Amino acid sequence: MDKNLYAEHIATLQRRYDDILEACGFDTLNVFSGAPKVQFLDDNYYPFKVNPQFKALVPVTDNPHSWVIYRRGQKPKLLFYRPVDFWHYVPPAPQTYWSDFYDIELIASPADAKQFLSAEGAAFLGEADGLDGWPLGTPNPEALLARLHWARAYKTPYELACLRQANRIAVKAHRAAEAAFREGASEFEINLAYLQAAAQGENRMPYGNIIALNEHAAILHYTHLSEQRLPESERRTFLIDAGADCNGYCADITRTYAYRDGEFADLVAAMDEKQQELVAGLKPGLPYPDLHRECHQKVGELLNRFGVIKTSADNAVESGLTGTFMPHGLGHFLGLQVHDVGGHQAGPEGGVTPPPAQYPFLRTTRTIEENQVFTIEPGLYFIDSLLAELKDSELAKEVNWSKVDALRPFGGVRIEDNAIVRADGVENITRNCYAED
Known part of the structure; x- marks a missing residue:
C-alpha cells in the first residue's frame, strides 16, 4: 500500500479524532485490540477478532x-504485543508503510501495557474483561462512539484503495468457486477452492462464507457446507456470498449461477440487470430507504x-407481497466491518432512525452521501417457511x-456488488474488478 496515501489518511484521522475528543471532553483514547477468549471447558481459544475501533486507528x-x-x-502510540513464546507465532515488530506514523513500543506481556496508560481525561474503547483495576478511563462513552461511528461512513482515499484491493482478492476467489461448481464440487470443496484462490483462511474472512447449492440458496445465511457431491442431473443452482480482507477492510460479494440454460438462468440474468440499475x-x-423501495418495485416486476x-408489481409492493420473496434489506455500509456502523444513526450526536415498519431488516436509513460505500444486493427467494x-x-x-x-428447487437468486458513491456517479468496485481480468 502507498505510504503517501496512508500519510493523507492518518492526517485525516487525526483531525477527525482531535475534533471528536474535544467535543466530548476527552484528551486521550485508550484503545485495546482485545484478548483471546478461552473456549468453555477447554484450554483452546476461540478465533481472535480484533476490536474494530482498534483497527480503525492502525x-x-x-x-x-x-x-x-x-x-x-x-x-499516536502503538503498544505492540511481542511475547517470548515457543508455542505460538510471534509477529515481527512493524516495519511497513504505516509504521513511521506511530510511536511504537514493544511489550512482552499483556501487563506491560499498564504502565503506559492513564485514566485522566481518557476514554477507553474495547472490552475490559481481565483489566480490573487498570487506569483505562471512561469505558466506551456513547457520545464519543456515536461521533466515531458517524464519521466512519466517509471513506478516505486510502480506505477506498483497501476496499478495491479486497474486491480484487474476492473476485479472483469467486471465479475459482464458480469453476469448482461447474466441475461438480461439493459445497465444502467449493469453499476450499475459494479460500485457496483468496490465499486467506477462514479466520481471516470477514464473515462465514455462504456456499449454497440448489435449495440451500433459499437460506439467507447458509454456512453448513455439505460434503456431498451432487450428480450432474441434480445440479441446478449455486449461490455464493463471500468476501475478503485487505488491511482490515472488507469485500462482500454475492453471485448466483444456474448450472444449465432455462427459466432460472433467465431469472438470474434479469436480476443482474435490475441490480445494476439499483447500483446506478x-x-x-x-x-437509502427510497432505493430499497425501488428494489421491491423491481422484484415485483420480476415476479410478474x-x-x-x-398481480402487478405496484400492487405486490403495496400489499407487501414482495416481502415474502425478498425479506432482507437492499444493502448496507461497508468498510472495516461487513455491516459497517452508523447505518441507522440519526446524526453525529447519536439517535436512531429506524427502518420503515414494512422493511424491518433494512440496515441503512441514512441519506446517501459522497464517499460512502454501500453493498447493493437485491434477491428473490423461494423460502419454505415464508411461502x-x-x-x-x-x-x-x-x-x-x-x-x-x-x-422452489432452485432456492433463490442474489446479486451483490460493492460501490462507492461519487458526486458525479457511482464507482462499482466489484464490476470494475471483474472487468480487470
Whole structure:
C-alpha cells in the first residue's frame, strides 16, 4: 500500500479524532485490540477478532493484547504485543508503510501495557474483561462512539484503495468457486477452492462464507457446507456470498449461477440487470430507504414477468407481497466491518432512525452521501417457511403456486456488488474488478 496515501489518511484521522475528543471532553483514547477468549471447558481459544475501533486507528488485525494510545494533537502510540513464546507465532515488530506514523513500543506481556496508560481525561474503547483495576478511563462513552461511528461512513482515499484491493482478492476467489461448481464440487470443496484462490483462511474472512447449492440458496445465511457431491442431473443452482480482507477492510460479494440454460438462468440474468440499475441509483441526497423501495418495485416486476404472481408489481409492493420473496434489506455500509456502523444513526450526536415498519431488516436509513460505500444486493427467494405463511394469507390468490413449485428447487437468486458513491456517479468496485481480468 502507498505510504503517501496512508500519510493523507492518518492526517485525516487525526483531525477527525482531535475534533471528536474535544467535543466530548476527552484528551486521550485508550484503545485495546482485545484478548483471546478461552473456549468453555477447554484450554483452546476461540478465533481472535480484533476490536474494530482498534483497527480503525492502525491496520493491525491479528495481534491481541495491543493498544493504541491516542492523545489529542500528538503522534499516536502503538503498544505492540511481542511475547517470548515457543508455542505460538510471534509477529515481527512493524516495519511497513504505516509504521513511521506511530510511536511504537514493544511489550512482552499483556501487563506491560499498564504502565503506559492513564485514566485522566481518557476514554477507553474495547472490552475490559481481565483489566480490573487498570487506569483505562471512561469505558466506551456513547457520545464519543456515536461521533466515531458517524464519521466512519466517509471513506478516505486510502480506505477506498483497501476496499478495491479486497474486491480484487474476492473476485479472483469467486471465479475459482464458480469453476469448482461447474466441475461438480461439493459445497465444502467449493469453499476450499475459494479460500485457496483468496490465499486467506477462514479466520481471516470477514464473515462465514455462504456456499449454497440448489435449495440451500433459499437460506439467507447458509454456512453448513455439505460434503456431498451432487450428480450432474441434480445440479441446478449455486449461490455464493463471500468476501475478503485487505488491511482490515472488507469485500462482500454475492453471485448466483444456474448450472444449465432455462427459466432460472433467465431469472438470474434479469436480476443482474435490475441490480445494476439499483447500483446506478446510489445518488447523493437520496434517502437509502427510497432505493430499497425501488428494489421491491423491481422484484415485483420480476415476479410478474416470470409468472410467479398474478398481480402487478405496484400492487405486490403495496400489499407487501414482495416481502415474502425478498425479506432482507437492499444493502448496507461497508468498510472495516461487513455491516459497517452508523447505518441507522440519526446524526453525529447519536439517535436512531429506524427502518420503515414494512422493511424491518433494512440496515441503512441514512441519506446517501459522497464517499460512502454501500453493498447493493437485491434477491428473490423461494423460502419454505415464508411461502407457507403466504399460502395461509389473503394474498395467496395472487400467487401462481405451480410456478412457485417449479422454481422452489432452485432456492433463490442474489446479486451483490460493492460501490462507492461519487458526486458525479457511482464507482462499482466489484464490476470494475471483474472487468480487470
